Amino acid sequence: MTDIAFHPTRLRALRETFRALRAAEFPWTADTVYLNNASIGPIPERTRRLLDAFNAKRTAPHLLPDRDLQAGLQAARETAALLINADPGAIALAANTSYGINLAATALPLTPGDVVLVSDREFPANVYPWLLLRKRGITVELAPCMAERWPDEEHLLERLRDPRVKVLAVSFVQFANGYRVDLDRLGKAARANGTYLVVDAIQGVGNSVLDVTKTPVDILACGGQKWLLSPWGSGFVYVRRELVTAIEPAVMGWMAFEGTDDFSRLTEYNPSFRSDARRFELITLPFQDLLGMVESVRMLTDLGIRDIAEYTRALHEPIFKWADARGVRIVSPRDEAHRSAIVCLAPRKAAEAFHAVKRARIVCSLREGAIRLSPHCYNTVEEMERVLEVLDAVV
Numbered sequence: 001m002t003d004i005a006f007h008p009t010r011l012r013a014l015r016e017t018f019r020a021l022r023a024a025e026f027p028w029t030a031d032t033v034y035l036n037n038a039s040i041g042p043i044p045e046r047t048r049r050l051l052d053a054f055n056a057k058r059t060a061p062h063l064l065p066d067r068d069l070q071a072g073l074q075a076a077r078e079t080a081a082l083l084i085n086a087d088p089g090a091i092a093l094a095a096n097t098s099y100g101i102n103l104a105a106t107a108l109p110l111t112p113g114d115v116v117l118v119s120d121r122e123f124p125a126n127v128y129p130w131l132l133l134r135k136r137g138i139t140v141e142l143a144p145c146m147a148e149r150w151p152d153e154e155h156l157l158e159r160l161r162d163p164r165v166k167v168l169a170v171s172f173v174q175f176a177n178g179y180r181v182d183l184d185r186l187g188k189a190a191r192a193n194g195t196y197l198v199v200d201a202i203q204g205v206g207n208s209v210l211d212v213t214k215t216p217v218d219i220l221a222c223g224g225q226k227w228l229l230s231p232w233g234s235g236f237v238y239v240r241r242e243l244v245t246a247i248e249p250a251v252m253g254w255m256a257f258e259g260t261d262d263f264s265r266l267t268e269y270n271p272s273f274r275s276d277a278r279r280f281e282l283i284t285l286p287f288q289d290l291l292g293m294v295e296s297v298r299m300l301t302d303l304g305i306r307d308i309a310e311y312t313r314a315l316h317e318p319i320f321k322w323a324d325a326r327g328v329r330i331v332s333p334r335d336e337a338h339r340s341a342i343v344c345l346a347p348r349k350a351a352e353a354f355h356a357v358k359r360a361r362i363v364c365s366l367r368e369g370a371i372r373l374s375p376h377c378y379n380t381v382e383e384m385e386r387v388l389e390v391l392d393a394v395v
Helices: 008-025 045-058 066-084 097-107 128-136 153-159 183-193 287-303 305-314 317-326 350-359 381-392
Strands: 091-093 115-119 139-143 165-171 196-200 219-223 235-239 343-346 365-367 370-373
Touching: 008 045, 008 287, 008 305, 045 287, 066 091, 066 235, 066 287, 097 128, 097 165, 097 196, 097 219, 097 235, 115 128, 115 153, 128 139, 139 153, 153 165, 153 183, 165 183, 183 196, 287 305, 317 343, 317 381, 350 365, 350 370, 350 381
Parallel strands: 115 139, 115 165, 165 196, 196 219
Antiparallel strands: 091 235, 219 235, 343 370, 365 370
């Protein structure tokens, strides 16, 4: 992602656009400050209405013919592909991020003696599936972080010169501090070494621009319930198109095979996997959740991910100024190359400060000793200032 430029006139226009969105889609924000999108993103009103209409039909299943259900799944693949500029044939639908990481860990061609490199302090979903590979004689190496607890990209690049390193697993954005890795740089180094790059993207996709036609990613996993403002049970996996037919899932769904679209001939078993990423899907998928994801993601892409990125980062500015004036440590990066929509601050007695914020009806998270604020497009600068008013009384 290129650096974000803060243009005052442009930011004013974005504020007006997002204020109108806030009123129409998130009316409950009138009495609650919600800055916890890195944990659970709210679904917009338009998505709730779609889910209500779908579930009304679900009470009478004949109102939901198979062709409509399958068309909804294809719309979800196409919408997810649009988010990261991928070929829809490279998208498999999934219920969560963990599915995609487990797919990578079990389907990539690894043998005893190979090394999987994982940046330390990753979210557990991107650690435990790899640790299990040790039982197969595969070395899993937790790469040390920098003093700031950010991924040490220089160390990762150095290790990517080792031909034994077959996988690099890293988050697009770190959950505990908002650090956004340079996927372009890591991806090019991984490709040059013959290493697969596997990305946990749930904290970045939706608030940061990612184009997989320009960034060499092999497998990417993303749940929809956070920054995509989508229902629980929605998500997707991207598998580089050239890799799709080179790997096979260890666990498979019955519609992963050719010919299974014809429900009238299901016992004419065809052992050939589909030639696209549908070979990785586990049917039955949660139709309603994925349709909700389509509605929410269309809203976000209509708004523009780059505009969302610019706006959310601008919301951090009051936090930076306040922290500097009071000597409070910011544990998130400030340089544009590594910022995301997450900003974390670590005041003295962080837990006490967090509970004071919570009592003030401000919803955020305490992660790894820091207060994590994760604003989205519907949040306002006044809400960020409200957090600082509360912290002023306790810091």
